[in-house]
Amino acid sequence: xxxxxxxxxxxxKTRGQQVTLSCSPISGHRSVSWYQQTPGQGLQFLxxxxxxxxxxxxxxxxxxxxxQFSNSRSEMNxxxxxxxxxxxxxxxxxxxxxxxxxxxxxxxRLTVL
Amino acid sequence: DQQVKQxxxxxxxxxxxxxxxxxxxxxxxxxxxxxxxxxxxxGPTFLISISSIKDKNEDGRFTVFLNKSAKHLSLHIxxxxxxxxxxxxxxxxxxxxxxxxxxxxRLTVKx
Numbered sequence: 218x219x220x221x222x223x224x225x226x227x228x229x230k231t232r233g234q235q236v237t238l239s240c241s242p243i244s245g246h247r248s249v250s251w252y253q254q255t256p257g258q259g260l261q262f263l264x265x266x267x268x269x270x271x272x273x274x275x276x277x278x279x280x281x282x283x284x285q286f287s288n289s290r291s292e293m294n295x296x297x298x299x300x301x302x303x304x305x306x307x308x309x310x311x312x313x314x315x316x317x318x319x320x321x322x323x324x325x326r327l328t329v330l
Numbered sequence: 331d332q333q334v335k336q337x338x339x340x341x342x343x344x345x346x347x348x349x350x351x352x353x354x355x356x357x358x359x360x361x362x363x364x365x366x367x368x369x370x371x372x373g374p375t376f377l378i379s380i381s382s383i384k385d386k387n388e389d390g391r392f393t394v395f396l397n398k399s400a401k402h403l404s405l406h407i408x409x410x411x412x413x414x415x416x417x418x419x420x421x422x423x424x425x426x427x428x429x430x431x432x433x434x435x436r437l438t439v440k441x
Contacts, residue, residue, distance in 0.1 A: 221373065252431070259336070259433035260374070260419060273427060307373055314427055321366075321373030 219244065221310050221322035229328045235296040238325045242289050242310030248272075249291040250319065251283060254305040263306075266291055267314050295327075303329045333357045334422050336432035344440055349407040351435050353420030356401065360422035360430075365394060365405050368417045368434070377418075378405070410439045 222241045230236050242249050250273075251263040262275040266285035283293045289310075295302055305326050309319040335354045343349045351365075361382040366374035380387040380394045380403065387394050393406045407414055420432040 250429075257339075257433055259334075260421075260431035262429055262431075265427075309373070319376065321375065323371060323373050 221308060221320055223306075223308050223322040223325050225325060226323065227326045227328075229330060230298050231330050232298055232300060234298050235294065236298060236327060238293045238295075238306055238308075238327070240291045240293070240308030240310075240322060242291070242308075243320055246310035246312050246320075247289050248311045248314045249285055249289065250309045250311075251291070251293050252307040252309065253277075254307055254324070255303075260307065263293065265314065272314060298329045300329050303327060332433075333360075334420055334430045334432040336418075336420055336435045338435050339433070340436045340438070342438045342440065343410050345412055346409045349405075349410040349414065349437055349439065351405040351407075351418050351420070351437065353403050353405075353432055354401060355403075355422050355430075357422070357424060357430070358401070359424040359426075359428075361425050362423040363394070363396060363403050364421040364423070365392075366419040366421060366431075367414075368419060374419055407437075410437075412439045412441050415439050 224239045248267045250265040252260040265273040269285045280296045285291045305324045307324045309321045311318045364379040365377040367377045368374040378392045380396050396403045417434045417436050419434045423429045
């Protein structure tokens with residue numbers, strides 16, 4: 218069974234631009250969560266989608282948004298990029314909204330110049 | 331707000347010895363705790379978990395201890411192996427599925 222895939226793996230953008238990251242969960246998994254990882258901050262929860270509905274949202278500004286498609290694939294969008302948005306963005310999937318069963322993808326490394 | 335804290339950013343131990351990674355939390359609503367291991371260029375992988383109704387869970391070389399009164403948990407790795415070198419994240423989940431992670435501890439096991 219293929220794991221969680223994220224595209225692209227690396228991305229370089231400039232301030233003010235917007236970016237869209239993609240996550241394909243493990244086949245059959247309907248829950249997708251997004252996390253931001255920065256040095257010293259650990260993994261910070263962005264949001265979680267289950268069956269195309271956002272179930273939970275972390276404490277991030279409205280520039281961060283996401284969506285989930287009927288095939289459970291998810292996208293995350295960040296508009297008006299800031300230097301502080303440079304981070305590793307991780308996606309995790311699970312069959313149901315049960316976090317102890319989460320499987321993480323390799324992440325997308327975003328650098329904002 | 332750092333509801334889950336890993337106060338040691340790094341830890342270095344000798345192969346064969348015990349590694350002890352610590353984690354503190356502030357939210358008494360957390361009822362499930364997890365440890366993840368992360369290698370460079372890979373996503374975190376689930377290692378071991380413990381429910382708040384237990385104080386110990388063991389899986390091979392890995393044991394997690396939970397002290398609810400102190401809001402503290404620890405991960406023990408015995409014996410430590412060079413392949414255990416990675417970043418370890420502590421995570422806590424509340425009953426409304428709110429999930430929080432610590433900042434991670436980088437473990438280095440020296441041969």
